[in-house]
Amino acid sequence: xxxxxxxxxxxxxxxxxxxxxxxxxxxxxxxxxxxxxxxxxxxxxxxxxxxxxxxxxxxxxxxxxxxxxxxxxxxxxxxxxxxxxxxxxxxxxxxxxxxxxxxxxxxxxxxxxxxxxxxxxxxxxxxxxxxxxxxxxxxxxxxxxxxxxxxxxxxxxxxxxxxxxxxxxxxxxxxxxxxxxxxxxxxxxxxxxxxxxxxxxxxxxxxxxxxxxxxxxxxxxxxxxxxxxxxxxxxxxxxxxxxxxxxxxxxxxxxxxxxxxxxxxxxxxxxxxxxxxxxxxxxxxxxxxxxxxxxxxxxxxxxxxxxxxxxxxxxxxxxxxxxxxxxxxxxxxxxxxxxxx
Amino acid sequence: xxxxxxxxxxxxxxxxxxxxxxxxxxxxxxxxxxxxxxxxxxxxxxxxxxxxxxxxxxxxxxxxxxxxxxxxxxxxxxxxxxxxxxxxxxxxxxxxxxxxxxxxxxxxxxxxxxxxxxxxxxxxxxxxxxxxxxxxxxxxxxxxxxxxxxxxxxxxxxxxxxxxxxxxxxxxxxxxxxxxxxxxxxxxxxxxxxxxxxxxxxxxxxxxxxxxxxxxxxxxxxxxxxxxxxxxxxxxxxxxxxxxxxxxxxxxxxxxxxxxxxxxxxxxxxxxxxxxxxxxxxxxxxxxxxxxxxxxxxxxxxxxxxxxxxxxxxxxxxxxxxxxxxxxxxxxxxxxxxxxx
Numbered sequence: 001x002x003x004x005x006x007x008x009x010x011x012x013x014x015x016x017x018x019x020x021x022x023x024x025x026x027x028x029x030x031x032x033x034x035x036x037x038x039x040x041x042x043x044x045x046x047x048x049x050x051x052x053x054x055x056x057x058x059x060x061x062x063x064x065x066x067x068x069x070x071x072x073x074x075x076x077x078x079x080x081x082x083x084x085x086x087x088x089x090x091x092x093x094x095x096x097x098x099x100x101x102x103x104x105x106x107x108x109x110x111x112x113x114x115x116x117x118x119x120x121x122x123x124x125x126x127x128x129x130x131x132x133x134x135x136x137x138x139x140x141x142x143x144x145x146x147x148x149x150x151x152x153x154x155x156x157x158x159x160x161x162x163x164x165x166x167x168x169x170x171x172x173x174x175x176x177x178x179x180x181x182x183x184x185x186x187x188x189x190x191x192x193x194x195x196x197x198x199x200x201x202x203x204x205x206x207x208x209x210x211x212x213x214x215x216x217x218x219x220x221x222x223x224x225x226x227x228x229x230x231x232x233x234x235x236x237x238x239x240x241x242x243x244x245x246x247x248x249x250x251x252x253x254x255x256x257x258x259x260x261x262x263x264x265x266x267x268x269x270x271x272x273x274x275x276x277x278x279x280x281x282x283x284x285x286x287x288x289x290x291x292x293x294x295x296x297x298x299x300x301x302x303x304x305x306x307x308x309x310x311x312x313x314x315x316x317x318x319x320x321x322x323x324x325x326x327x328x329x330x331x332x333x334x335x336x337x338x339x340x341x
Numbered sequence: 342x343x344x345x346x347x348x349x350x351x352x353x354x355x356x357x358x359x360x361x362x363x364x365x366x367x368x369x370x371x372x373x374x375x376x377x378x379x380x381x382x383x384x385x386x387x388x389x390x391x392x393x394x395x396x397x398x399x400x401x402x403x404x405x406x407x408x409x410x411x412x413x414x415x416x417x418x419x420x421x422x423x424x425x426x427x428x429x430x431x432x433x434x435x436x437x438x439x440x441x442x443x444x445x446x447x448x449x450x451x452x453x454x455x456x457x458x459x460x461x462x463x464x465x466x467x468x469x470x471x472x473x474x475x476x477x478x479x480x481x482x483x484x485x486x487x488x489x490x491x492x493x494x495x496x497x498x499x500x501x502x503x504x505x506x507x508x509x510x511x512x513x514x515x516x517x518x519x520x521x522x523x524x525x526x527x528x529x530x531x532x533x534x535x536x537x538x539x540x541x542x543x544x545x546x547x548x549x550x551x552x553x554x555x556x557x558x559x560x561x562x563x564x565x566x567x568x569x570x571x572x573x574x575x576x577x578x579x580x581x582x583x584x585x586x587x588x589x590x591x592x593x594x595x596x597x598x599x600x601x602x603x604x605x606x607x608x609x610x611x612x613x614x615x616x617x618x619x620x621x622x623x624x625x626x627x628x629x630x631x632x633x634x635x636x637x638x639x640x641x642x643x644x645x646x647x648x649x650x651x652x653x654x655x656x657x658x659x660x661x662x663x664x665x666x667x668x669x670x671x672x673x674x675x676x677x678x679x680x681x682x
Contacts, residue, residue: 299640
């Protein structure tokens, strides 16, 4: 376990590296089964990212960094082979900018050293992981400080310890806010199709001993109309230079509903999520997954014959619907300008 | 099969009565299995309504009418016992006004005749069913006429042949609009937790040979932002005198999203759905179901220990978010005044 990790403060360590092998809790099997995969080669790392064993942009980035170490050990001094591994690793999933960011950082580190040193790369991967733990702590503190005591919050997808290296982004704010008594009511979207909310966020909140209610996405508007929530708090998979936010499908819906009901919208994400090269959200590539997921992730063995679906994984929330973006460098408000970071 | 029913025009007859027994397709097992329940007593009718074997406000009303016939045969001349059966029948599910409406109409019919005549009651139940078939045809024609050729539509829950006596309410408009070439794109919310969209609406659309795409609820905003839909078309479980609409959880969310994106919102419901005694939606009782549904209806065998949910079945859409309400008596627009009906 990374030395900087502290269970009481940082939650649950879902990505573990012993210097040689990578251990991932299989998030597809939570909450009913806690099973771990021991991963020994780069193909298995790529498969784990592509198949959602590990998900959440920061956790994917950390996994990829350790994956680069595993690849380096296997390649020995074959730098060209390693670079090829990194290219395929970076393409394991689209949209999540942290994946590309972490792979690029490992590549730069190796280039600057001029040699492929797996032990040195392992130290760099641990630094990436430790920095995420620290960033999560900073975001949890900065974000929860914005919340009026007695508030209710609604979150989407899973952005906690399972999605990051530490306590989480949006869920880190919520756990911190609940522990210091600011947050009185926690609601979590179940988050179809993969049920990250009703499976993973619920698992983390129950594990933390916090009271919460899961809702189906369709109930969010009724919940807001009833006055139960004052903040929608989500993570981000990619943030454009103007503050447009790409995040799990359904985030944009929550942002529109929040604005309609006078509920505020907070996005919590480490600065590695920012993509200054993208001026706005229009150019963010949105990953589409195959239709059958809609049925299989609802308990059917198969997609019924003749049925079809439109199944985007992310949507883009325009910056003007986001009241603030919390990073480890502090709180940003519209009009967004991240150039000072 | 009710003589007035015409498969080509009216879709699929999901509620059938042979004069003695009631036959219901078990909607919980669709789309993978088409199994029928043969129902011989009032307890089984009440259970079928409570347990969602049959759902959809008009279909529930028709089922209840036939249930009153079954109860009358069993009670013989015991009018007090029959009245007691009707009271329990009317309480099988809250919110759906058609249930109470149909039971009350059967009670009134018996009171006016002054005797419990099961054959005469069967004729009255058939009249209720036939009137719904005719109302569906009228709504399908009136609603589809409002749609500009080339439009895309998004619907919620299931409002077709499985939910009514005939072609359906909102889905009837969509099927008619697609057949006459006005509707170019059909999207259906999967409709959590019970998946009426991805199971039942998809089953009906596939059966009708129409092209469609299922989406998770969270994708509706992104779909609208992309310009794919011009109308949201839903049914209603209860409509207050001012036009506030109680319908499946998620309808209100769609109405807010539609207004934000300049998409129009059409509610299609027979006049039996109107509740003139309710001045507005504030007094509509919203059925809450137990939390475990959220997990069981997503393929889990059980609600994980320590998990909790807020699980309302309906929400209320304020009249000012509804562009028009289509009934068998024509198209109503805000400010709503149904007194001429």
